[in-house]
Each structure stands twice: as C-alpha cells, then as structure tokens.
Amino acid sequence: xxxxxxxVGSTSTMIGSMFFENGIIPPRKTAGILCAAILSDxxxxxxxxxxxxxAAMAAKLANIAEIDIDxxxxxxxxxxxxLEGMSPAExxxxxxxxxxxxxxxxxxxxxxxxxxxxxxxxKPGLLEYMRSFRKANGYGxxxxxxxxxxxxxxxxxxxxxxxxxxxSAFHPAAGEDSVFLKGVVSRKKQVxxxxxxxxxxx
Numbered sequence: 615x616x617x618x619x620x621x622v623g624s625t626s627t628m629i630g631s632m633f634f635e636n637g638i639i640p641p642r643k644t645a646g647i648l649c650a651a652i653l654s655d656x657x658x659x660x661x662x663x664x665x666x667x668x669a670a671m672a673a674k675l676a677n678i679a680e681i682d683i684d685x686x687x688x689x690x691x692x693x694x695x696x697l698e699g700m701s702p703a704e705x706x707x708x709x710x711x712x713x714x715x716x717x718x719x720x721x722x723x724x725x726x727x728x729x730x731x732x733x734x735x736x737k738p739g740l741l742e743y744m745r746s747f748r749k750a751n752g753y754g755x756x757x758x759x760x761x762x763x764x765x766x767x768x769x770x771x772x773x774x775x776x777x778x779x780x781x782s783a784f785h786p787a788a789g790e791d792s793v794f795l796k797g798v799v800s801r802k803k804q805v806x807x808x809x810x811x812x813x814x815x816x
Contacts, residue, residue, distance in 0.1 A: 623663040624655035627671045639678065646679035650690055657726070658687045660766060662803040691763050695726040697736060702743035705736070706758055713806060716813040718754035718776065724768075724801050726761045733760055733769055741791055744773045755779060755809070759801060767796040770805070783812035 620628055626648045633640045640648065652672045656664035659672065676683045697705060706723040713720040727733070740758060748756040755774035762768065771792045772780055780786065786793045798804045 620667075622665050623659075623661060623668045624652040626651035626655065627665075627668045630671045630675055631667075634674075640675070642679050645675040646681060649675035649679055649681065649683070650686070653683070653687045653690065654694075657761065657763060657799050658691070660799065662800045691726060692728050695728045695763065697725070697727055697729070697732050697760075702736070702740045703747075705740060706744065706747065711801065713809075715806070715810055718779065718809075718813060719752060720755045720757070720809060721748070721751070721753045722757045722759065722801050722805060724759040724761060726763050728763055737771065737792065740771055741773060744771065748773050757805070759798075759805060761799050762794075765796075766799060767794055768798045768805075769794050770798075778816060779809070779812050782815055783808045 618628060622628060630640070630645075630648050630652075649672050652668055652675070653659065655661075656668050659669050672683060676686070700708075705725055708723065708725045710721060710723040713722065744756050744758060747753075753774070754776055755772065758771040759768045760771070769792055770784060772784065772786075773791065774780055784793045784795075795804075
C-alpha cells in the first residue's frame with residue numbers, strides 16, 4: 615500500500631507535486647481547481663498550517679491556470695462564505711470534527727465568513743441549536759468557529775457543561791457565550807491546543 619505524508623497545509627499541494635514529479639503538467643482547469651483547494655485549505659495562505667511549499671505550489675498552479683491569486687482568492691471566498699439563508703444545522707455541520715480531549719467529548723465546527731456582522735442576527739439561533747445538539751449527542755463541549763477572513767480572527771461560540779474548562783481555555787467575560795480571538799484561524803493548531811492545555815490544567 616502506497617502512503618504519502620507531508621507537512622503541508624493542503625492535500626492538493628501533494629497532488630500538484632505528484633503531477634510535476636511524474637513530468638506531467640496539469641491541464642489549465644485542473645491546475646485552477648488544485649490552486650483553489652490550496653487557497654481554501656490554508657485560508658489564502660494565512661493559516662498557521664500553511665507552508666512555503668503550499669505557497670510555491672499555489673503560485674506554480676496559478677501560473678498554469680492563468681489566474682491572479684489575490685483576486686481569485688477574494689472572489690472565491692466571497693462567493694463561498696455567505697451565511698445568508700443557511701440554517702444553524704448547516705452552519706455547524708459545514709466543517710465539523712470530533713475530538714476526545716481527556717474526559718471531554720468535544721465537537722468543533724468551523725465556517726468562514728466575509729461578513730462577520732451577520733453573526734449578530736444568527737447568534738441566538740446558533741446557540742440554541744448548539745445547546746440541543748450537544749445534549750442530544752453527549753458532548754461535554756461544543757464550539758463553533760466563525761472565521762473572519764478579512765480581519766484574520768475567529769468568533770468562537772461555545773456551549774458546554776464545563777464552565778471552568780471554557781473559562782480556562784477562552785477567558786470569556788462574565789455571562790458571555792462567545793469570544794473573538796484575533797489571529798486565530800486554525801482549529802487544529804490554535805483552538806484544540808487551547809482546550810488541551812485547559813483540560814490538563816483542571
């Protein structure tokens with residue numbers, strides 16, 4: 615069985631590498647799709663998961679696809695990040711992952727948005743749905759990251775039965791059920807470590 619593992623931010627970076635390693639130049643449309651996937655996975659090459667290899671491959675593919683990375687990424691994220699018309703269930707499940715951290719079953723959803731102001735009207739419905747979803751599925755902590763691509767940070771909505779854990783991990787103001795974390799855009803590299811440290815400290 616062939617297995618390939620590399621420290622890069624996107625699987626499409628590896629797929630692109632395999633094209634070139636085998637002397638194959640991907641067709642223009644394929645190059646565009648792979649470039650789009652790299653930009654999506656690495657949040658426009660700004661995520662902590664992004665590497666030099668991702669940036670170099672995205673540039674190489676963009677050249678073949680004849681696209682401007684900045685302009686293309688802007689249009690792509692604007693088209694794909696509107697929360698308008700989405701139900702709380704669709705927003706939470708858009709990109710959702712389970713974790714077992716210590717004794718806590720943790721669920722973390724993440725969605726990108728170009729319009730963070732839309733969160734204000736959606737927040738009550740999201741929190742109500744998160745509360746019922748958490749209880750129905752046995753989560754100790756449920757989070758939703760709404761990542762602001764423009765300002766490079768994430769609004770974190772949370773619901774859980776461990777107030778001390780939430781306080782230790784995110785330091786919300788008294789009575790608050792969300793925080794905005796500037797510079798936090800990666801679930802794997804930034805949010806999960808915060809929760810892990812908080813669990814270990816309790």
